[in-house]
Amino acid sequence: MTSTLQRLLGFGDWRETAVSQEAANRRNLRLLVQLRWLAVFGQVATILIVHFGLGIRLPLLWLLIAPVSLALVNLVSLPLTQRRDSISDHELMLALLADVAALTGQLFLTGGATNPFVGLYLLQVVLGAVLLRPSYAWSLIAITSVCFVCLGVFHLPLDLPPYQEGGVLSLYMAGGLICFLLMAVLLVLFMTRINENLRARDAYVADVRQQAAEQDHIVRMGLLASGAAHELGTPLASLSVILSDWRRMPLLKADADLSQDMDVMQAEVERCKAIVTGILMSAGEARGQAPSHTTLVRFLDEVVEGWTTRDIRVRVDVTPWTGPDPRIIADPALRQVFGVLFDNAVEAGARRIVVSPTVSDGKLQVAVRDNGPGFPATVLDRLGKPYNSTKDRPGAGLGLFLLANVMRSLGGSVEACNPAGGGGEVKLTLPIDVLAPEEIADDR
Template sequence: MIERPPGFADGTHVAGRQNLRLLIQLRWIAVLGQVLAIVVAVDGFSLALPLFNMALVVGLLIVYNLFSQLRLKWHFPVSQIELFLALLVDVMALTAQLYLSGGATNPFIFLYLLQVALAAVLLQRRTTWMMAGVTSAAFAGLVLTHHHGYTLPLDLGGGLNSPFVLGMLVCFALNAVLLAAFITRITQNVRTRDARLAALRQRASEEEHIVHMGLLASGAAHELGTPLATLDVILGDWAHAPAVAVDAELQRDVRDMQAQVQRCKAILSGILMSAGEVRGEVLTRTTVTAFLDGLVAQWRQAHPWARLKYSRRIDTDAVVIADQGLQQMVFNVLNNALEASPTLQQLTAVLENGQLMIEVCDRGPGFVREVLDSLGKPYRSTKAQPGRGLGLFLSHKVARSLSGTLSANNLPEGGACVTIRFPLSALTPEDADESVK
């Protein structure tokens, strides 16, 4: 069994084989049409055609078509050059038959336009124009010369000096150019549309999977609310227990556990709020400065060993809503920076002209080209662990929900930066019409 080459199942290779199969089918129709035309011309119109030579052309075309069918059984991709050569063989066969049966006086000469149309649909723009040039040159050659033993009753003597012949040549060339131009453009539009639809289908499939994960996370958040509330009550009782009250170390442990329970409840609230549900909490109004400072303080508390440098430049300390989705997005980017560069992370926030920019940089190895090229797509990760690669994808979705963007780049001196930009109006409450001074 012949092994298929890598990428054989790619859509381009499949389309190439299908196009070659279509040319084979059309060539069988052409063979049948040529035989029928010769029979009608000889028996119906009593025209004295060079039957041996014309039959030889038909025979060679049949042999080539049989070889093409055998070629389809070989598991190799069909290239544009191969399709162009196949069309060129058809043009040569048609030129030979026209040469033997009257040249430019043969009404079947306009079958050249079929080859131009096929090239415009199947081939790239450059090869399409080459086919238009080849057929126009063949037309001009047939005007100047044909088989000396036979001429059709229509006399086109004078060659290119004849206004009628010159008009036919100009008409053919014009038709070939228009076919090549417009069919090529239409085909390109169709291919662009198909590529856009394929991208939309891929995106819908990815988002459907993420929505499914979000539903599972939302359900888990609901389920975890009850045991966390129970733990909160129990820890509250422990805090007032006599055995704990006299032991300072136990008091510290209980306070730490209560803080972690509250943090878990806050995370669950953020998940449910992002999913459009609320666990009884109201939306928190704050300012840009307080929101960013609190975000950094909370992340530092959860990662006390991290070395995060934080700076901000805020031109107007406006009232905003403490968006849980934005907070989780920044936490995710910071977590990635900490994993890539445990010794140093840097967060810079700049608010200018109503646009908030949050930049997280590290001094790690940077992003590989594959991740940069597919930024915003799920499961694009170099970490060989199942389920990885969703962080930047989800962050990209959050940024887009805020009418913003998320971009990533590698630094010349080493390390990487992730930049989040969005209009501050996406976080501004509707009834906040003045800034906090």
């Protein structure tokens, strides 16, 4: 079985993180729906004011067909954006053509090309240029141009009162001013939202690229670690054989101090062999030691017991947690995650480490707190970045970098802080289901 760490670290396919144009169209269609509601209310208000307030006779019922139709288009489009993850350029083009058709019908009934609101065609063109691919945008320009020409020939005349003709403050100029203000307001609203979407997309793309670069870095380190583990296997085996021979020699066994040193050396060799085996297992190369089913607390207890360091006390504190102990997969790679935290704490000068697990709302949170000097501000500011360390040696700072990528790939997060009581604390948060096999999740 491939380990959980390898499967979710990003050694797989990153294609799902690519920014989709159709997903962007979904957000743009939702924005277009919002603007269309403004247009519907504005059209209805304008028609009623002109007809009843200014006393200009309009084909009221025919004119109201356009906003009613646009409202129906909105009622169809809004559920579409909620049910589907992507919208094609073709569908977005149809949505804009619905607006063009409604505007054309209203202009046909109110003077055609002589109506000052004919400038609203330009608003449709601008929206198409921003939202659509160039081919669709040019098509929209052609369609609106044809509509403009046809309205110059085919239209119903607008019956204006004689006192509205001529003069600086004529009704035509007032209509042109209203059209300009309407276009300006809608464009500002629209472009502001589009710029927000673009900034969000750019930030997302930058984050994806950063993650891809980090994943490439991890892949290269994984290959180096796997190769190093293979190469270390032979000398460790040789050292183990030599130590076994020495321990059987009567002359060496007679020296109590030397015999004790050989026992320590043998234990350290066995620990190195276990680390090498764990690296190969994480890479999917070890066989016969598949991850086993266990419970969360038992797993943490085994991790603490397996991480043996003299003069360092590590304990699991479950007092804040009163819920059931969930069943999980004890993947050896996950042990290395906690080993990284313990090693970092010891290297920083800690002599006591407390592991506190809690489970709530389907999420697991494990707080690892030590009594060391805490994290420097530079480390907290760049948590999860490679080579982010105060240690002056090559390769320092990769532990938390790997840990942060593991948690992110699992759908979790890593937070670090310096508690008020002193020391340092790292909180690991992730969905509990990613640690459980499907059959265990079904049982729960």
